[in-house]
Each structure stands twice: as structure tokens, then as C-alpha cells.
Amino acid sequence: MNENILTVDHIVMQFGGLKALNDVSFNIERGEVHALIGPNGSGKTTMFNVISHVLEPTSGEVFLDGESLKKTKKYAVNRLGIARTFQHVSLFSNMTVEENIMCGRYSNTHQGILGAIFKTPAERREEEEIRQRARDEMKFVGLDDVADTKAKKLPYGDQRLLEIARALASDPKLLMLDEPAAGMNPSEKEHLGSLIRQVQAKGISVLIIEHDMKLAMSISQSVTVLDHGIRIAEGTPEEIQNNDKVIEAYLGKKV
Amino acid sequence: MWLYKLSEKLKPFSWGFAILAVAVMALIPQVAANSAYLTFNLAMVCIYIIVTAGLDILFGYSGQISLGQAGFYAVGAYVSAMLSLYTSIPVLLCIFIGAFASSIIGGAFAYPASKLVHHFLSMTTIGFGEIARLVFLNGGKVTGGAVGLLNIPGLKIGPLNLSSKQTFYYFILILAVLVLIMKRNLINSRLGRSFIAIRENQDASAAFGINVPITRTVAFMISTFLAGLGGACYAHLVRFISPETFTFDLSSMFLIMLLLGGKGSTMGCVLGVFIMTFGMEALQSFGRYRMLIYGIILLVVLFVIPMGITGKLSDYIEEQKEKIKAGEAGGAEKEGGDRA
Numbered sequence: 088m089n090e091n092i093l094t095v096d097h098i099v100m101q102f103g104g105l106k107a108l109n110d111v112s113f114n115i116e117r118g119e120v121h122a123l124i125g126p127n128g129s130g131k132t133t134m135f136n137v138i139s140h141v142l143e144p145t146s147g148e149v150f151l152d153g154e155s156l157k158k159t160k161k162y163a164v165n166r167l168g169i170a171r172t173f174q175h176v177s178l179f180s181n182m183t184v185e186e187n188i189m190c191g192r193y194s195n196t197h198q199g200i201l202g203a204i205f206k207t208p209a210e211r212r213e214e215e216e217i218r219q220r221a222r223d224e225m226k227f228v229g230l231d232d233v234a235d236t237k238a239k240k241l242p243y244g245d246q247r248l249l250e251i252a253r254a255l256a257s258d259p260k261l262l263m264l265d266e267p268a269a270g271m272n273p274s275e276k277e278h279l280g281s282l283i284r285q286v287q288a289k290g291i292s293v294l295i296i297e298h299d300m301k302l303a304m305s306i307s308q309s310v311t312v313l314d315h316g317i318r319i320a321e322g323t324p325e326e327i328q329n330n331d332k333v334i335e336a337y338l339g340k341k342v
Numbered sequence: 343m344w345l346y347k348l349s350e351k352l353k354p355f356s357w358g359f360a361i362l363a364v365a366v367m368a369l370i371p372q373v374a375a376n377s378a379y380l381t382f383n384l385a386m387v388c389i390y391i392i393v394t395a396g397l398d399i400l401f402g403y404s405g406q407i408s409l410g411q412a413g414f415y416a417v418g419a420y421v422s423a424m425l426s427l428y429t430s431i432p433v434l435l436c437i438f439i440g441a442f443a444s445s446i447i448g449g450a451f452a453y454p455a456s457k458l459v460h461h462f463l464s465m466t467t468i469g470f471g472e473i474a475r476l477v478f479l480n481g482g483k484v485t486g487g488a489v490g491l492l493n494i495p496g497l498k499i500g501p502l503n504l505s506s507k508q509t510f511y512y513f514i515l516i517l518a519v520l521v522l523i524m525k526r527n528l529i530n531s532r533l534g535r536s537f538i539a540i541r542e543n544q545d546a547s548a549a550f551g552i553n554v555p556i557t558r559t560v561a562f563m564i565s566t567f568l569a570g571l572g573g574a575c576y577a578h579l580v581r582f583i584s585p586e587t588f589t590f591d592l593s594s595m596f597l598i599m600l601l602l603g604g605k606g607s608t609m610g611c612v613l614g615v616f617i618m619t620f621g622m623e624a625l626q627s628f629g630r631y632r633m634l635i636y637g638i639i640l641l642v643v644l645f646v647i648p649m650g651i652t653g654k655l656s657d658y659i660e661e662q663k664e665k666i667k668a669g670e671a672g673g674a675e676k677e678g679g680d681r682a
Contacts, residue, residue, distance in 0.1 A: 139549060141545065141548075141549075160553070161548050162548050162551050162552055162553045162554070163551070164549075165549060165550050165551040166551050170549075170550075171549055173545070173546065173549075177543050177545055177546040177549075178542075178543070178546070179538065179539050179542035179543055179546065180542055180543075181538075181542060182535075182538060182539075182542065186535060186538075189535060190535050190536070190539050190547075190550055191550055192532075193532065193535075193536060193539075193550050193551045193552055194550065194551030196532055198531065198532050198533070199533065200528070200533055200560070200564070202531070203527055203528045203531035203532065203533050203534065204524040204527050204528050205524075205527070206527050210531065213532070214530075214531065214532070217532070253550070257550060257551070
């Protein structure tokens with residue numbers, strides 16, 4: 088068993104003349120919550136898109152559990168154990184809450200067209216399992232009383248929770264959260280923090296992009312800081328909070 | 343309010359209504375006065391239901407538009423007709439080979455096209471529809487050219503002779519019912535959800551393991567299978583086919599049926615097909631102005647009820663449901679307030 092669940096190895100991501108990520112490397116230890124922070128435009132979401140294979144990096148490699156993801160297809164990343172949420176909420180808006188989470192189970196299930204149209208016993212069993220799992224995840228994030236509500240009708244904070252529930256339904260080894268607290272009020276943020284701790288307690292490693300420093304620092308065990316596509320610091324939350332380079336990136340140079 | 347309450351009361355009986363509707367459709371040819379004419383039109387209704395159900399899987403659920411369904415309908419019709427004319431393969435098998443041929447051609451067409459979105463896909467499907475028609479028009483003796491194919495044999499299953507329009511109607515009716523049930527099953531499955539997921543959000547679909555181009559192709563193949571099946575049934579019902587049947591007009595009529603009835607529902611395509619089939623029969627006397635009327639119907643539908651009749655109804659019922667819920671919640675709050 089590999090000690091690191093995810094290894095990001097010298098990733099360069101170039102868009103034309105712009106290097107969005109310049110030789111970035113970091114590790115996520117198995118079972119930890121790892122925060123990825125940095126000012127706007129520092130390349131955090133680009134990093135997410137490289138890890139989840141939405142973008143093909145110009146050079147460098149990503150390893151999940153010691154296995155290179157280089158040859159993996161975009162849609163197969165979830166099957167290998169990476170589930171993510173999106174900075175801009177990307178739910179299936181016209182589906183209900185329950186159906187959204189059921190979709191999260193796609194990679195772990197396998198019934199095809201014949202099972203579907205003939206409603207075979209195996210298909211019924213699998214559907215029942217998927218439904219049960221969706222109910223469990225709904226309960227976990229606290230959306231069980233809106234199971235039949237369409238995703239687009241949910242308040243913003245609940246939509247973010249639904250994205251997390253959908254991601255968890257796929258039994259990920261690594262859960263990637265892209266600004267999950269954006270648009271949440273303080274009590275929702277507190278709920279989110281405790282959810283992330285419970286996810287960690289289940290043995291799932293978490294990579295989180297977060298602008299709310301209080302939340303990011305309170306839930307994470309290690310932090311990577313990006314600025315202009317360069318990794319400028321890595322360490323525990325305490326080390327990061329006292330790091331001059333980080334303070335400079337956020338607040339500007341001392342005069 | 344009454345509509346919501348009515349829909350709630352009727353919900354437990356929806357299967358009963360479906361069976362009743364099928365029974366009525368089965369009885370009409372036996373009791374109606376103008377029975378031959380009516381039976382033929384009901385048979386066409388069933389064929390159109392099969393095709394429109396396929397189009398709904400493609401457009402209503404997976405969000406891809408096809409304006410070339412007539413082309414796939416023609417492939418099913420011609421393949422089945424030619425096989426039954428030139429070989430000794432039983433007609434029942436020919437019908438399904440026709441449907442499979444249409445599906446395979448659909449797949450070969452859809453995989454490269456699945457990378458296109460929105461109107462680009464619909465453009466290529468228009469192209470396909472025209473190409474298919476021209477191939478059959480210029481196919482020489484094999485396809486019968488402009489004259490088409492005559493004397494297509496009717497359906498015989500073993501000792502059972504279903505070649506008369508009356509008996510073949512029952513075969514198509516059963517087929518249409520099976521198609522609607524299977525469509526419903528499909529939509530409420532893992533695969534069906536993946537179709538809807540792609541319509542809703544392709545990035546999120548891919549992030550959760552759905553192979554978007556392949557899944558879009560599968561949806562396309564199912565829809566072209568059903569178009570081919572409808573076409574094959576048509577060939578053995580009318581027993582004569584010619585290229586002029588399979589024009590762009592027919593493709594657009596399939597789409598209007600779906601849009602008018604309401605995409606994304608079982609009842610939608612059934613309703614749309616009935617209204618259009620019998621409506622168009624009623625407008626027969628307008629002759630060449632019929633296309634103009636098609637166009638006006640399409641425009642009115644798109645502007646007034648973009649979700650179709652069933653879509654509009656279910657939206658309305660949903661709205662009432664929410665109002666009632668909000669009313670109850672408001673009432674409860676008031677009560678709580680009184681107690682405090």
C-alpha cells in the first residue's frame with residue numbers, strides 16, 4: 088500500500104503563452120484532508136481539472152495510489168476512485184435530489200441496455216441497491232427531506248451539499264471539493280466542516296480548494312499554496328499561517 | 343387546484359387507464375362503421391408511436407435533435423421489403439433485420455456526429471435523411487427507383503396469417519405497447535439516467551464515469567432502431583413503398599408530434615401522434631397548404647407551449663402542488679404562532 092493517495096509530479100499546464108501551472112508537485116497522504124489555497128487566478132481549479140483529467144497537462148504526471156493516470160480516459164477517473172465537486176455547481180438540474188445521487192453510482196454499477204428494457208431481476212436488485220445508497224448519502228448530508236425536489240429548486244448551499252453527496256455515492260478514495268463553502272452562511276459552513284471531518288473519519292482522503300481560511304485551516308492537516316501557477320509553500324496550517332511568502336502573496340510585499 | 347387533486351386521485355389507476363386505452367384501440371376496428379379507413383389510421387398511429395418514442399429517447403431524454411428520422415424509417419422499410427421480396431427469410435425476421443440495419447447505420451453515423459452539438463448535429467441528420475432518400479430513389483432495379491417496391495408480402499407467423507390490414511394492425515398495436523413499456527423501463531434505469539445526465543450536464547456526466555460520445559451513440563442507435571422498426575412495419579402494412587414517402591416533411595412531422603405532445607414523457611408522444619395523425623387527416627382537403635399548417639402548428643407550439651401538452655400540464659400540476667404545500671406550511675406556522 089502506498090503512503091500517498093495522490094502524487095502530483097512536476098505538472099506544467101500551458102495555455103498558449105500562459106503557464107497556468109508551472110512545475111507543480113505535491114503529495115496527499117492517505118486519509119488526510121489537504122487544502123489547496125492561493126489567491127484568485129493562481130491555478131487551483133486548473134490543478135483540479137488536471138487531476139480529474141478534464142485537462143491534459145502539457146507535461147508531468149499524476150499518480151493515484153501509485154498508479155499513473157496518464158493513459159486513463161476522462162470518464163474512467165471516477166472508476167479509479169476520484170470524485171469531485173465543481174466550482175460552478177454542476178448538478179443535473181432537472182433531476183430530483185435522489186436521482187442526482189443515483190447518477191453518482193454510475194461507475195460502481197454495470198447494468199446495461201438489456202437489463203434495463205426487460206427489467207431483469209439482477210437489474211431490479213441493482214436499482215434497489217443504488218436507491219438505498221442514495222438514501223444513505225442523502226441522510227448523511229442532511230437532504231433526506233427533499234429527496235423528490237428537483238436539484239435546480241434547492242437553495243444554493245444545499246446544491247453544494249448535493250454535489251458532495253453525489254460524489255460520495257461513487258465510493259471515492261479521494262474526494263476533491265472545489266470551493267464547497269462558496270455562497271454558504273456561517274452555520275452552513277460549520278455543518279460543512281463537520282461533514283468533511285466525518286468523510287475523513289470514513290477513511291476517504293480529501294483535497295479541498297477553499298477561500299474561507301478559517302474553514303480551510305480548521306479542517307486540514309496539510310496545505311499547499313499556489314501563486315501564479317507556482318507552488319510557493321507547503322506545510323501544516325500553522326506553518327502556512329506564519330509563512331512570509333504566503334502572507335506576501337495574499338497581502339503584498341512589506342514596505 | 344382541482345387539476346392537482348384529480349391527478350393525485352387518478353395516479354393509482356394509471357395502469358388501469360393504459361389497459362383500457364389499449365382495449366379501446368383493439369376494439370375500434372371491430373365495432374366502428376368506417377372500419378377499414380379507421381383501422382389503417384390506427385395502424386399508422388401505432389407506427390408513429392414507435393418512431394416518436396424512439397425520437398423521444400434521443401431528443402427528450404438525451405438532448406440530441408434528429409431531423410433525419412425519415413431516412414432511418416426508410417432504411418427499415420426498404421431493408422425489410424427487399425429481404426422479404428428477394429429472399430425467403432420470414433417476414434417477421436425481415437422486420438427486425440430492417441430495424442437492426444437502421445440501428446447499425448445510425449450508430450456508424452452517430453459516433454462521429456456525437457462530437458457535434460445542438461444545431462450542428464441536426465444539420466447532419468437532415469443531410470442523412472436526404473442521402474438515404476436519394477440512394478433509394480437512384481437504386482435502380484434493387485430499390486425500384488422512383489416507382490418503389492410493389493407487392494411487398496404481408497406478415498405470416500407459422501400458420502398464422504396476419505397479412506390483412508386488420509390483423510396486421512393488432513401485431514403493430516402489441517409492438518407499440520411493448521415499445522412504450524420498454525421505453526419506460528429504459529428511462530428508469532442506470533442507462534436512462536445517463537442519457538438524461540448528458541442532456542443536463544456533460545462535464546458532470548464525464549466526471550461520474552459516463553462515456554459521453556458512446557452513450558450519445560447508444561441513444562442514437564436505440565432511436566434509429568425504433569425508426570427502422572416503424573418503417574419496416576409501414577412497408578408490410580401498406581405493402582408498397584416509394585422514395586417520395588420518406589421526405590424531410592416526414593422527419594419534421596415526427597418532431598412536431600413529439601414537441602406537440604410533450605417530450606420526455608410516455609403520454610406525450612402518444613398524444614402528439616393522435617392529434618397530428620387525425621388532425622392531418624381532417625386537413626386532407628387543404629392539399630398543398632398542409633405543409634403551411636404544419637409550420638404554423640410548430641411555431642405556435644414552440645412559442646406557447648415549448649414543453650408540449652404533457653409538459654405544460656405537469657408543470658401546472660407541479661405548481662399547484664407547491665402552492666398547496668406552501669399553504670399547509672403557512673397554516674402550520676400560524677397555528678404554532680397562536681400556541682406561543
